[in-house]
Amino acid sequence: MTSESTSAAVRIEPHPDESRLGILHIDRPPVNALDQRMWDLLETHARSLHGETAYSAIVITGDGKHFAAGADVKEMVDLSTDAFDRRNRVLQNAFHLLATAPQITVAAIRGYALGGGCELALAADFRIAGEGATFGLPETTLGIIPGSGGTQRLSRTIGVARAKDLVLSGRFVDAAEALNIGLVDQVVPDADVLDTAIERALEYARGPIALRYAKQAIDEGFDLPIEQGLALEADLITRCFATEDGRHGLHSFLTDGPRKARFNGR
Incomplete structure (x- = not known):
């Protein structure tokens, strides 16, 4: 997949050295505030990933x-209540499509990740933050609530009590506190954020198709009764076994030893 324009406010471009890694850019200076045109683009790109x-x-x-x-x-x-409802569901759906995309996703976070920006970060599988990053869901200070997954994904990520603290107070947290409460997975110097995220993502991009199935098993099984989760897991491991990667990985283990397999993603 290629981006429709290198100047688009939301675009996906392939990594120059690894075509299996895509970079999703949010590009609207000076602070990348998400206007409604970008909501539509986010939904379009997130849907395409499926x-x-x-x-x-x-x-x-x-x-x-x-x-x-x-x-x-x-x-x-100035939106009417009905118009606001329709438009908000576009952004909520965009983030849901991104969160449930089969690809492994890594957010590289510098500066502000506030409101919808924080919700966008929460839709990723992993979050790498710069030391100067700031996180928050300040919607209640505007008389509304987070409406694009914030009340749901934040509590699933950091726990209910901590999610209530952040959402009900609307306060901001710095990178150190975000790491301490589990909102981010790693904090690095601001200048290293993108490179660190790319380095991590390259590990997944070059991995077997089994990574997609593992993500699916964890995400879809999380809220299922254990019996249904185990049935899902059994179905997905069988799908892995049937892939070229699965056959190659098993044979490589026997002939070359562990962690020597080179996968093609099929």
Whole structure:
């Protein structure tokens, strides 16, 4: 898949050295506030990932100094209630499609990840933050609530009590606190964020198709009764066994030893 324009505010481009890794850019200076045009683009790109076979991993990054400073409030204030509901569901669906995409996703977060920007980060499988990153869901200070997955994914990520603290207070947290409460997985110097995220994502991009099935088993099985989760797991391991990667990996273990297999993602 290629981006429709190198200047688009939301675009996916292949990594120059590894075509199986895509980079999803958020690019609307100065703080990458998400206007409604970008909501539509996010939904379109996220939906396309579900039918995408070229990419095995995706890095999500904000161009410039910030990841994303949330939705553009100026566009929201004059909407009718019905119009707001329709538009909000576009962004919520975009993030749901991104969270459930088969690719392994890594968010590279510098600067602001606020409101919708924080919800975008929460939709990723992993989050790498710069030391100067700032996180928050300040919607309650505007008289509304997070509406694009924030109340749901945050509690599943950091626990109910901590999620209530952040959402009900609307307070911001720095990178150190975000790491301490489990909101991010790693903190590095700001200058190293994108490279670190790409390095991690390359491990997944070059891995077997089994990574997709493992992600599916964990995500879909999380809320299932254990018996249904085990049935899902049994079905997915059989699918892995039937792939070229599965056959190659097993034979490589016997002939070359562990961790020597080179997978083609099929």
